[in-house]
Amino acid sequence: xxxxxxxxxxxxxxxxxxxxxxxxxxxxxxxxxxxxxxxxxxxxxxxxxxxxxxxxxxxxxxxxxxxxxxxxxxxxxxxxxxxxxxxxxxxxxxxxxxxxxxxxxxxxxxxxxxxxxxxxxxxxxxxxxxxxxxxxxxxxxxxxxxxxxxxxxxxxxxxxxxxxxxxxxxxxxxxxxxxxxxxxxxxxxxxxxxxxxxxxxxxxxxxxxxxxxxxxxxxxxxxxxxxxxxxxxxxxxxxxxxxxxxxxxxxxxxxxxxxxxxxxxxxxxxxxxxxxxxxxxxxxxxxxxxxxxxxxxxxxxxxxxxxxxxxxxxxxxxxxxxxxxxxxxxxxxxxxxxxxxxxxxxxxxxxxxxxxxxxxxxxxxxxxxxxxxxxxxxxxxxxxxxxxxxxxxxxxxxxxxxxxxxxxxxxxxxxxxxxxxxxxxxxxxxxxxxxxxxxxxxxxxxxxxxxxxxxxxxxxxxxxxxxxxxxxxxx
Ligand code: SAM
Ligand code: SF4
Numbered sequence: 287x288x289x290x291x292x293x294x295x296x297x298x299x300x301x302x303x304x305x306x307x308x309x310x311x312x313x314x315x316x317x318x319x320x321x322x323x324x325x326x327x328x329x330x331x332x333x334x335x336x337x338x339x340x341x342x343x344x345x346x347x348x349x350x351x352x353x354x355x356x357x358x359x360x361x362x363x364x365x366x367x368x369x370x371x372x373x374x375x376x377x378x379x380x381x382x383x384x385x386x387x388x389x390x391x392x393x394x395x396x397x398x399x400x401x402x403x404x405x406x407x408x409x410x411x412x413x414x415x416x417x418x419x420x421x422x423x424x425x426x427x428x429x430x431x432x433x434x435x436x437x438x439x440x441x442x443x444x445x446x447x448x449x450x451x452x453x454x455x456x457x458x459x460x461x462x463x464x465x466x467x468x469x470x471x472x473x474x475x476x477x478x479x480x481x482x483x484x485x486x487x488x489x490x491x492x493x494x495x496x497x498x499x500x501x502x503x504x505x506x507x508x509x510x511x512x513x514x515x516x517x518x519x520x521x522x523x524x525x526x527x528x529x530x531x532x533x534x535x536x537x538x539x540x541x542x543x544x545x546x547x548x549x550x551x552x553x554x555x556x557x558x559x560x561x562x563x564x565x566x567x568x569x570x571x572x573x574x575x576x577x578x579x580x581x582x583x584x585x586x587x588x589x590x591x592x593x594x595x596x597x598x599x600x601x602x603x604x605x606x607x608x609x610x611x612x613x614x615x616x617x618x619x620x621x622x623x624x625x626x627x628x629x630x631x632x633x634x635x636x637x638x639x640x641x642x643x644x645x646x647x648x649x650x651x652x653x654x655x656x657x658x659x660x661x662x663x664x665x666x667x668x669x670x671x672x673x674x675x676x677x678x679x680x681x682x683x684x685x686x687x688x689x690x691x692x693x694x695x696x697x698x699x700x701x702x703x704x705x706x707x708x709x710x711x712x713x714x715x716x717x718x719x720x721x722x723x724x725x726x727x728x729x730x731x732x733x734x735x736x737x738x739x740x741x742x743x744x745x746x747x748x749x750x751x752x753x754x755x756x757x758x759x760x761x
Pocket of ligand 2: 386387396505
């Protein structure tokens with residue numbers, strides 16, 4: 287078998303593009319797995335080692351039902367061993383849908399004259415955040431189109447506004463952003479405002495495909511987008527999220543490229559992405575694309591399971607683009623974060639709109655419009671531990687210093703207790719009686735399962751303090 291070795295070396299110029307189509311296609315062409323190879327690769331992953339590109343290619347090419355089942359079972363086991371039963375919850379908050387780009391799949395693209403354009407005024411942004419806090423949200427991701435109005439100063443001021451809104455016991459403790467790529471100065475400005483993760487999706491990593499989907503606008507520059515996170519790192523922003531929009535190009539290529547992007551960041555900056563997202567293409571206002579690369583549900587669950595095994599230490603995000611039933615199934619393969627109570631029409635949280643979606647006011651169609659509490663009910667029912675924890679980022683435990691997985695026992699010592707404390711806050715402040723009853727049971731079960739790994743009496747004490755009115759207690 288002949289294939290080029292992986293290039294983990296630090297490139298001389300960190301901003302040089304690092305996706306090599308031939309290299310990725312070479313791996314995919316050469317990987318002919320049998321079940322023993324698959325078993326060996328899964329064992330390596332369960333031993334908490336990130337897989338190399340050749341190994342990922344083997345998993346991707348494992349098309350027999352038996353091998354697919356092995357991969358899914360491996361991902362389920364890895365999720366249980368590494369992440370335990372926590373699921374972190376967040377909500378997206380769309381701030382503005384003006385856009386100068388023309389991404390062919392997006393309802394916000396500049397050529398879509400049907401889209402109703404809007405940027406939240408300061409007072410509207412405050413009302414949205416109040417409404418989100420009244421539902422119990424603690425973590426948001428602010429979403430922006432690409433437009434001169436949404437410059438780094440504007441984004442930073444939105445972030446600061448969000449942190450200042452306090453409604454009852456509510457507050458937003460972590461504001462992530464999904465926005466167009468910036469220069470190093472721009473990234474410094476948003477970092478200064480206290481953002482959590484800066485998230486950006488390459489959409490498709492295939493340069494030729496990228497060109498056809500992105501005619502015109504700044505986003506037509508593939509390399510500028512690909513190197514955005516290098517600039518973020520240069521600016522000291524080390525908490526970043528990557529993603530690909532599945533449905534634009536061959537999913538096998540995109541999974542390989544996501545892993546390549548991950549090992550590029552690891553090689554250059556000693557820190558991989560905090561999260562990987564894998565949005566699937568959905569209907570959007572006046573969008574009509576060739577369905578050639580559409581990913582079906584079976585392929586989608588394979589993608590999640592393969593990513594889980596490929597990058598055991600990276601958080602995986604599954605959004606409300608997917609229907610509730612599918613989300614429930616896919617959670618088991620290693621997802622660590624989901625959104626709940628999602629509304630993507632601008633201003634919809636404050637208007638508490640529950641009516642049918644209007645695609646001309648939204649970026650794309652979402653398929654899970656359950657309330658946050660309904661999502662939590664289901665998680666509790668499935669024995670998950672819903673978490674609103676924001677401790678690591680607020681204590682500076684990010685990037686290279688992100689110890690969640692490198693310090694033995696870290697999850698049991700910090701993550702699980704913090705998940706319980708933040709769930710306890712939710713149960714006291716926002717949960718209806720039925721949810722609260724089940725929630726306290728789950729907390730009790732989790733306390734019992736800590737078995738001396740952590741100072742259980744101290745956690746119990748903090749839970750009592752929460753019941754008596756204290757907030758924001760964390761380890
Ligand atoms: N304007 C920013 C940018 O392009 O980076 C923000 C991106 S957008 C508001 C968030 C993500 O939604 C995009 O990066 C894209 O992956 C995804 N998206 C766009 N159109 C979509 C569609 N029709 N279905 C599903 N996801 C879509
Ligand atoms: Fe604009 Fe982002 Fe939509 Fe592209 S994906 S049209 S850049 S909002």
